[in-house]
Amino acid sequence: MAGMYAPLRPGGAASTSATTAFAIRILLLLTLLPLLLAAFAFVLQWRGGLNDPASSAWPTDRQSFPGMDNSPLGSSRSFFETVSTHTSSSSDCSEILKGGSSSSFPFFRGWNFDLESEGLPKVCITTSTSAGLQQILPWLYYHKVIGVSRFFLFVEGEAAKPGVSSVLESIRGVKVIYRTRELEEKQARSRIWNETWLSGFFYKPCNYELFVKQSLNMEMAIILARNAGMDWIIHLDTDELMHPAGAQEYSLRKLLSEVPENVDMVIFPNYESSVERDNIKDPFTEVSMFKKNYDHLPKDTYFGLYKEATRNNPNYFLTYGNGKSAARIQDHLRPNGAHRWHNYMKTPNEIKLEEAAILHYTYTKFSDLTSRRDRCGCKPTKDDVKRCFILEFDRLAFIVASTGTEEEMHNWYNEHVVWTDKQTNLKLLRKGILTRIYAPMSIIRGLRESGVFTSAIANAKQLSKEKSMVQKLSNSTITNTGEDITKPSVKGSESQATGRKILESTIVHEKAVPPMSQPGLFKDMLMRT
Numbered sequence: 001m002a003g004m005y006a007p008l009r010p011g012g013a014a015s016t017s018a019t020t021a022f023a024i025r026i027l028l029l030l031t032l033l034p035l036l037l038a039a040f041a042f043v044l045q046w047r048g049g050l051n052d053p054a055s056s057a058w059p060t061d062r063q064s065f066p067g068m069d070n071s072p073l074g075s076s077r078s079f080f081e082t083v084s085t086h087t088s089s090s091s092d093c094s095e096i097l098k099g100g101s102s103s104s105f106p107f108f109r110g111w112n113f114d115l116e117s118e119g120l121p122k123v124c125i126t127t128s129t130s131a132g133l134q135q136i137l138p139w140l141y142y143h144k145v146i147g148v149s150r151f152f153l154f155v156e157g158e159a160a161k162p163g164v165s166s167v168l169e170s171i172r173g174v175k176v177i178y179r180t181r182e183l184e185e186k187q188a189r190s191r192i193w194n195e196t197w198l199s200g201f202f203y204k205p206c207n208y209e210l211f212v213k214q215s216l217n218m219e220m221a222i223i224l225a226r227n228a229g230m231d232w233i234i235h236l237d238t239d240e241l242m243h244p245a246g247a248q249e250y251s252l253r254k255l256l257s258e259v260p261e262n263v264d265m266v267i268f269p270n271y272e273s274s275v276e277r278d279n280i281k282d283p284f285t286e287v288s289m290f291k292k293n294y295d296h297l298p299k300d301t302y303f304g305l306y307k308e309a310t311r312n313n314p315n316y317f318l319t320y321g322n323g324k325s326a327a328r329i330q331d332h333l334r335p336n337g338a339h340r341w342h343n344y345m346k347t348p349n350e351i352k353l354e355e356a357a358i359l360h361y362t363y364t365k366f367s368d369l370t371s372r373r374d375r376c377g378c379k380p381t382k383d384d385v386k387r388c389f390i391l392e393f394d395r396l397a398f399i400v401a402s403t404g405t406e407e408e409m410h411n412w413y414n415e416h417v418v419w420t421d422k423q424t425n426l427k428l429l430r431k432g433i434l435t436r437i438y439a440p441m442s443i444i445r446g447l448r449e450s451g452v453f454t455s456a457i458a459n460a461k462q463l464s465k466e467k468s469m470v471q472k473l474s475n476s477t478i479t480n481t482g483e484d485i486t487k488p489s490v491k492g493s494e495s496q497a498t499g500r501k502i503l504e505s506t507i508v509h510e511k512a513v514p515p516m517s518q519p520g521l522f523k524d525m526l527m528r529t
Contacts, residue, residue, distance in 0.1 A: 008225075037231030043314070126236055127152075127235065127236055130155070130159050138444045146254045155168070165454055177510075197511050200511070201514070207388060207389050214235065216339060218338070241284070242359075245356050255353075263350065265326065267295075267325045267350055267352040269319075270360045271437070275419065276418065289435070292433060293321065305428065309433050310521075316520070318417065322513065338515070341514075342423065358441060373398055373401035380399045392517075396416075
């Protein structure tokens with residue numbers, strides 16, 4: 001029995017015990033070390049020794065946000081308290097403008113949208129619109145958030161009604177210009193009518209008429225912008241939002257501040273909304289998928305997936321694809337159609353942005369089919385629609401809306417506008433043809449839920465009570481200064497003006513840039529051959 005077991009070595013038990021103790025110490029050290037480091041970091045953070053990466057992402061300077069109240073937040077009444085005193089009197093406002101029970105975007109606390117932004121450069125937007133408050137207010141305040149200082153709104157239709165225009169006039173930084181007889185007479189004397197660059201659009205109905213009207217309004221807006229001390233001007237429709245991607249902040253003002261001084265015009269390629277259902281009510285807060293512009297895509301990707309992206313429609317985009325532009329306010333500036341600016345005395349130096357874009361919310365609601373039809377009195381024939389509409393898809397949509405039944409219109413809308421095939425959507429998202437953009441949606445939802453829109457309506461009602469004569473005064477389109485603002489200002493003597501006229505007679509002006517489609521597959525193949 002004794003031979004079955006080997007005798008134990010002297011000191012063997014002590015060696016095993018030492019190894020176990022060492023392992024325990026290592027485990028204890030590895031456990032305590034992270035805890036000690038975490039405690040040390042917490043102490044440093046509490047004492048201000050380290051910067052929190054999450055908090056440093058938000059600017060500490062209150063001036064970095066346009067419209068932010070300069071006074072300390074703790075010493076002034078909360079913005080939400082102010083809003084709550086007005087929301088009860090705006091029960092007749094559309095549900096689309098009302099706030100929710102809680103704020104999902106609390107960073108508008110302390111903002112004062114009545115204060116004009118003091119940052120540079122000063123940016124203004126001009127538009128010609130007949131929309132209602134449900135569309136204009138989210139559009140307007142969104143652009144206030146990203147740094148726009150002034151708005152020149154040329155209104156008619158729904159936008160010119162007292163219930164709408166009185167609200168718009170009560171907002172600081174907004175100038176409302178009505179389409180009165182006086183305005184039409186001034187625009188009838190515009191130099192545009194005696195030049196050739198826009199003549200191809202004269203005396204035609206529907207979209208052509210709108211295009212000329214927008215150009216005349218843009219000409220007037222240049223003078224208004226100059227008088228207001230603006231640095232940049234942009235023409236934008238109320239179904240379009242600026243998307244200032246590529247800047248250090250989500251700020252249009254910051255983006256334009258980084259443009260070199262020798263640049264006269266900045267082109268923003270447009271992205272087109274891609275709706276995924278046919279019951280959209282509020283496009284700005286319900287649509288997040290957009291089709292990217294040709295200028296922001298590799299050519300191989302664009303042409304390789306052209307057919308899938310077009311979905312049997314006439315062109316890659318349903319409507320225009322040549323974007324919009326911002327122009328630096330300077331002498332001899334003029335519009336060049338609704339999409340571009342130009343200069344009477346030189347060819348502007350322009351650049352095209354590689355990340356920033358215009359988000360165009362086109363045909364996002366089924367009712368857009370009938371509303372466009374109701375605005376135009378053309379006959380629903382192939383020949384007549386060419387006389388009324390510039391783009392092919394608008395022509396087809398007008399014919400369908402004029403001749404089809406409700407069911408036929410719904411079927412056509414779902415087939416040509418709504419993106420219902422999730423597999424195709426996912427494929428085009430992965431390839432980069434489609435993209436998701438959430439920033440405008442988040443900002444506008446936050447504005448709505450904070451009560452900004454209902455507060456604006458309530459404030460307008462209060463002002464109308466206090467100033468019973470405001471409606472009579474608001475009928476004047478522009479302050480009577482005796483200056484014909486449709487005529488560009490000319491500095492210097494009469495001889496200088498004569499010299500300029502002679503010089504201009506030798507300049508060939510570039511034709512107005514109409515809304516244009518993106519490059520087509522067939523056209524590109526012809527160009528390559």
